[in-house]
Amino acid sequence: MEKDIHKKIVVIGGGNAGCLTALHYGWHSRKNDAISVELIYNPDVKPEPVGQATLVDPPALLYATTRTNWMNNPIHATMKSGILYEGWGKKQDVITNPFPMDRMGMHYCPCEMQELVLKTGLFKVTEGDVDPKDIDADLVFDCRGTPDDISPQNGYRELVNPTNAAILAKPNWNTLECTYSRHVATPDGWTFIIPTHPESPSYEYSVGYCYNSNITSKEDAEKNFLDQFDVEITQHKEYKSYISTKPVDDDGRIFLNGNRLCFLEPLESTGAQIYMDWASVVGESVFLKKNSIEEGVSSLKGYIYQIERYIHWHYQFGSKYDTPFWDYAKSLKLTNYEPNFDKVARWSDETSWDDVMVPEYGGMANIKYGQWSPISFKYWMEGVGYKPPAKTDLSKLWIPQGGEGLDLTGKEVHGDDNSFWKP
């Protein structure tokens, strides 16, 4: 960060988003007295207790800022080596989406993370219930959790997704046997099984039956859940997938993050990574002047629409079940045509495994779509037996920057034909 800028940054909220945002700024400004960071949260409103699975960046940030590691692990984090899809598509029983062997995501409880992060000393912590508009600071991150109203009038747009409810439960078996998140297809949707330490407060919510309450009644979903899994039900949850159409106010001062900014169902565990990426892009705009705030917002929206599309794509191959839920999921259409998806899919298909892995030995190649490298595309396409159409023009393949914040060239292209990439 630039040394000569005096800035006061206030983060409101102590959930996943608030903690990761404050950690990001506290860490990057730790040697710069001209920048102050404060987190204000209401201790009476607990963070969302589900939301435990991450990609590889959040554990790296926690390691740097709190020295949490697999041997010093006060948050009962468990290793996440990738996602195992069970019963998705028609070709294989299981499809893997692994991380490279030298990188780990994690599963953890946001409430335990809050306790740890608030003690780091990297930023000031204040208890209180505040309105972002009343905060006297140069930069405010509004991480107050799910908004009451996600209507267009309130500045939100719904994203396309077939699920809208989850039944959360405590497993009656040892989920620590594996190091990956299990995503199991069911007749009514799919179920996540997160390897969780029994002492973690998230244990009670570590198995989640995601379904659509307009297709399956709560009672039927409960019965089907209990028939298929050995669990004790602890909570019912309704949700919608959405994005804020106005992630920053007109003064360029108040930025939304976390559930205030967007919500996407947890199929690819994208939440924590979005919050970190967005915090980083805002910092690059405000402090490093790498891009304008408008460009940052445009890049964020493109990135979230890519995540919406990538998740949507998974449902298009159905599952081993031919049921009303899966018929509905397959029938859902996205309204924006976004050509980069097809290009990355085709490039991944035409490039050998060796060349997709190189040069970073299985790391994230410099081509990225949303949060995914071509390796993830390749695993999924092989798993479901999908070949991207040959008509895609690879000569204009979009090469994002990868790794360093969000890609500014990932703009949305409007149109209505997205049928070509359906199986």
Ligand SMILES: Cc1cc2nc3c(=O)[nH]c(=O)nc-3n(C[C@H](O)[C@H](O)[C@H](O)COP(=O)(O)OP(=O)(O)OC[C@H]3O[C@@H](n4cnc5c(N)ncnc54)[C@H](O)[C@@H]3O)c2cc1C
């Ligand atoms: C079924 C399900 C599964 C999920 N799985 C995953 C997953 O695997 N990975 C993932 O990354 N995400 C997942 N999520 C999403 C995850 O739960 C949320 O994205 C995440 O918890 C976002 O939290 P947040 O910080 O935005 O809000 P919250 O956790 O709700 O925190 C809000 C904070 O704001 C504070 N606050 C509220 N109002 C005020 C005020 N006026 N003044 C001061 N403080 C205030 C509260 O005290 C609290 O600290 C899942 C969600 C669901 C429903």
